[in-house]
Amino acid sequence: MNLTMEKQKQIPPYAAAPSRYGAMQYRRCGNSGLMLSAVSLGFWHNFGGYDSYENARAVTRRAFDLGITVFDLANNYGPPAGSAEETFGRLMKDDMRPYRDEMVVTTKAGYTMWDGPYGDWGSRKYLLSSLDQSLRRMGLDYVDIFYHHRMDPQTPLEETMGALAQAVKSGKALYAGISNYSPEKAAEAARILERMGVRCLICQSCYNMLDRGLEENGLFETLARCGMGATAFSPLAQGLLTGKYNSGIPADSRAADRSSFLKEESITPQAIETVAALGRLAARRGQSTAQLALSWVLRQPVMASVLVGASRVSQLEENVGALKNLEFSREELSEIDGILCRSSAG
DSSP: OOHHHHHHHHSOOOOOOTTTTSSOOEEEOTTSSOEEESEEEEOSSSOSTTSOHHHHHHHHHHHHHTTOOEEEOOTTOTTTTTHHHHHHHHHIIIIIGGGGGGOEEEEEEOSOOSSSTTSSTTOHHHHHHHHHHHHHHHTOSOEEEEEEOSOOSSSOHHHHHHHHHHHHHTTSEEEEEEESOOHHHHHHHHHHHHHTTOOEEEEEEEOBTTBOHHHHHTHHHHHHHHTOEEEEEOTTGGGGGGTTTTTOOOTTSTTTSTTSSSOGGGOOHHHHHHHHHHHHHHHHTTOOHHHHHHHHHTTSTTEEEEEEOOSSHHHHHHHHGGGGOOOOOHHHHHHHHHHHHHHHHO
């Protein structure tokens, strides 16, 4: 018997914690009937084919025990592309299948997935083919939310939204969502789907203390007006808002990986000074810097959930701990604005 099989035998069968719904907060997604856990587990990093399955399994088990019900994937997550969904399929088979009705599983299509003219962007052929492939990789009959991952400037929006509507009407997805859409296109997508008899449930976008563009472009107001919810990815700015880089770049961090979205040149002295100032405020609130950053994102009324990645169980537990203190005084918000304004001005 090889070592992997031996480790597999040593892991006891999974039974979800009876207390799992006690501490988590659940938020209504827009004007729908769907409630999302305020913290979602993202599979963008740490769940690919080159990562440890045992660690992915431990993080996923702990997430569900903490009340996390939303598990966010995409066809191209890995690396390699598709491997995060394959890992999730294995997790479903090994542990999570009995709890499928307690989970919100999401996936997306819109970035390059396979060669040729039919493996990218937003055509009906690509989206529906990709969804079928995702379901096979995850071993599921349906996903709860199927997102278009990014705007396609060449394909008519009616075609893209028609594919999402078809996914819902066929039963392969329960809800339709969009990601990385401008306010104008989000509103248009919602109108098109409504004409097709399908709700545009949610918009997933990048939002964090160091990237406040959604406050300026009016997306939050647009989503509220359209009855849609929001969910934020990169709420910790790829780890910069955890404070882990305040004293240098750890060898095992994302910034040390040249393929990461967080580049070493982004970790400027000014950025470190900003994060350190936020950390001092967080300490006064009894929070870590990461917990402050997550609480700040969740202050937005339309924010149904915030997406976190976790390479360790301890990271996940720290992130969920943000829910213990979600209230901000006017003075605290003013201080945060001052810190962030000084950063952007410099």
